[in-house]
Each structure stands twice: as C-alpha cells, then as structure tokens.
C-alpha cells in the first residue's frame with residue numbers, strides 16, 4: 001500500500017439532515033449499529049460503517065444516500081455530524097492524495113439484509129414519490145377524526161381523514177405520508193415530521209374523492225412505559241374537523257401490493273400496523289364490488305390486546321369469509337390465554353402452508369418484536385408441510401413477495 005493515514009481516502013457515508021424525517025428505519029436496518037441519533041440528527045459513525053448499503057433501499061426519503069470522499073484521518077466525527085443543519089460540500093482533495101482504503105469495499109448483502117430490501121411486486125403500479133417535502137409541504141384539511149377503539153379501551157386509536165381538495169396527492173396502498181407538527185421543540189427548532197401509513201385504497205378513503213385516512217394511535221408512554229406524550233400523534237388525534245395539516249410525501253416504493261388478478265395476500269399485523277392491510281383489503285373489496293376479476297385469496301392475521309383495542313374490528317367482521325379469511329389474536333382478553341399472531345398462524349398451519357405454495361405476497365406490519373415469532377412460525381409451518389422454508393423464503397424475497405415493515 002505505502003500511503004500514510006493522512007493520504008488514505010475513504011467514501012464517508014453521511015445522512016442529509018435537511019431531508020431526513022427521523023423515521024429510524026436506517027438505525028433499525030443497520031446490521032452493525034453504525035447509525036445513531038440525538039434529538040436533532042441521525043448520523044453514521046465512520047469508525048463502524050463498512051459501506052454495506054443495507055440502510056439505503058429502505059430509507060423513504062433518500063436522505064441516507066450521501067457520500068463524501070474524505071481523508072480517513074479527518075473523517076467527520078459523530079459529534080460533528082450532530083451539529084449539522086445541512087451537509088458539507090465535497091472538499092477539494094489534494095492532487096495525488098490517492099487510494100481508497102481497501103477495507104472500504106462494500107461487502108455483499110447477507111440474506112437478512114436483502115429481506116428488508118425487497119423491491120415492489122413486479123405487477124405493482126408505479127408509485128408517486130416525494131411530491132412534497134418539508135420545505136414545500138402540501139396543506140390537507142381534516143374531514144373526519146373518529147375513535148376506532150372502544151371508549152373503555154386502554155389505547156386511543158383514531159381514523160383521521162385528510163382531504164387534499166384540488167391538489168394532486170396520489171398514493172398507493174402500502175405508502176406513507178409525513179405529517180409536520182406545528183411549533184418548535186425544546187431547543188426552539190421546528191419539529192421533525194412523523195411518518196404514517198395510509199389506510200385507504202388508491203381511489204381515496206371515499207371513492208372518487210381526493211382524500212385518504214390514517215390510523216393513528218395516541219402515544220402516551222415510551223417503550224419503557226414512562227409517561228411521554230407523542231408530539232405528532234397527540235397533535236393529530238386532537239385535530240377537529242376543518243383543521244389544516246402540513247403533509248409531505250408520498251413515501252415508500254416497495255411495500256406495495258401486486259396488481260395482477262389471482263395473486264394472494266397473506267397479511268400479518270398488530271395494532272396500527274393494520275393501516276396498509278386495510279388499504280389493500282379495501283382496494284380488493286372495491287374491485288370485487290365492481291365485478292372486476294380479483295380471484296386471489298386474502299388471509300389476515302391481526303393481533304391486539306383485546307377486541308375493543310383492535311382498530312376496524314367491526315368492519316372486518318362484516319367482510320364475508322369467501323372474500324377474506326380473518327384470524328384475530330388477543331393477548332389480554334379476559335379469561336383467555338395470551339395469544340399472538342404467530343400462535344394463530346400455527347393454529348391455521350395447513351391453510352397457511354397451502355397459501356404459501358401459491359402466487360402469494362406476504363406482508364408483515366406492526367411491532368418489531370413480532371418479526372422473530374412470525375418467522376419461526378412460518379418455518380415450523382413449512383417444515384410440517386414438507387416445504388423447504390429457507391428456499392421458499394429466499395425465493396419470495398427475490399420475487400418481491402415478502403414485505404416487512406416493523407417499528
């Protein structure tokens with residue numbers, strides 16, 4: 001090699017603080033914990049990042065995909081990145097400063113990484129993306145705000161309908177939007193936007209209207225159970241009809257539904273993870289109601305604490321079994337054993353195995369914790385049905401039939 005530390009250049013991975021929406025997807029995805037954050041910025045630690053790119057495809061905004069060639073010895077530190085309001089320009093490099101460090105060559109993605117980087121189904125419609133951003137948001141009007149959970153339920157989950165009037169804001173089932181809460185944070189800076197999955201089909205919450213619904217849970221505690229009021233969720237849940245909201249997006253180009261007749265949907269969700277499943281189910285229901293060919297099977301596994309805590313429980317019950325097979329899993333129902341979606345998957349093993357053999361697209365959305373349990377259940381179900389799960393899972397990933405979005 002021969003180049004000194006000062007001469008060695010690296011491609012430093014950076015996150016654009018102006019565009020990042022702090023959705024935590026990159027930090028969750030990074031297989032080696034190179035990404036971290038403070039109150040303001042998400043940053044990449046140059047001492048840990050190996051340039052594997054695992055975090056790049058899942059990022060909804062593209063803010064993750066920034067690189068600067070810098071001398072290894074003076075790479076931007078994490079502390080320095082925390083202070084940024086914008087990315088630095090590429091520095092002029094001394095002529096002859098040479099050599100990209102060999103160890104910076106990106107390794108191949110491993111299987112776990114590629115599972116989270118699954119592309120959109122081949123037949124999915126092409127989504128509109130990033131039409132509005134934090135500098136140029138679109139104004140929507142609240143035309144409905146309804147509580148979905150029962151009045152005595154622990155959680156306040158709401159169905160909030162936003163109307164875009166004459167402005168174009170096209171979304172597909174599975175996409176998300178950003179909501180910018182008004183006001184400033186404790187340090188006096190504007191709040192970051194928060195992402196919410198769209199719960200309506202492509203033709204609007206009300207067909208033919210330029211509107212969409214969100215499924216929003218009022219956050220009143222953090223992961224450790226400490227009392228904390230979520231800024232955006234409380235803002236949204238308290239909005240009266242007629243209020244206006246600043247919106248960005250649409251975001252998300254992979255977690256989309258197939259558009260060809262005959263494709264089956266296997267949907268597994270908890271809590272507000274139901275939003276994209278409701279959008280997909282409602283799209284298929286409308287197709288059927290219009291007499292259009294659908295032909296595919298729908299199977300839904302939906303987990304909540306109890307019946308009164310499950311958003312859309314009533315409407316789901318009204319869907320005929322010939323259209324969708326629904327399995328509810330209640331973890332805190334009085335006098336019943338704790339049941340998770342993975343238990344219900346196991347209980348329906350033969351039907352799940354049968355579905356997995358066909359032209360089936362699988363969607364998982366909700367609590368991160370369920371991912372492991374669901375994967376184990378699918379493996380066991382396949383083993384019992386003489387299906388090679390490792391091979392099938394890899395094939396579903398490569399055919400864009402395996403989609404996971406957890407938080």
Ligand code: A2P
Nearest residue numbers: 270271303304305331332340341367369370373
């Ligand atoms: P639990 O009663 O154990 O919290 P929440 O209401 O917090 O959004 O959660 C939705 C549902 O997901 C609840 O029934 C919750 O059960 C359940 N859940 C929690 N952890 C897991 C997990 N690891 N796998 C599957 N479901 C889970």
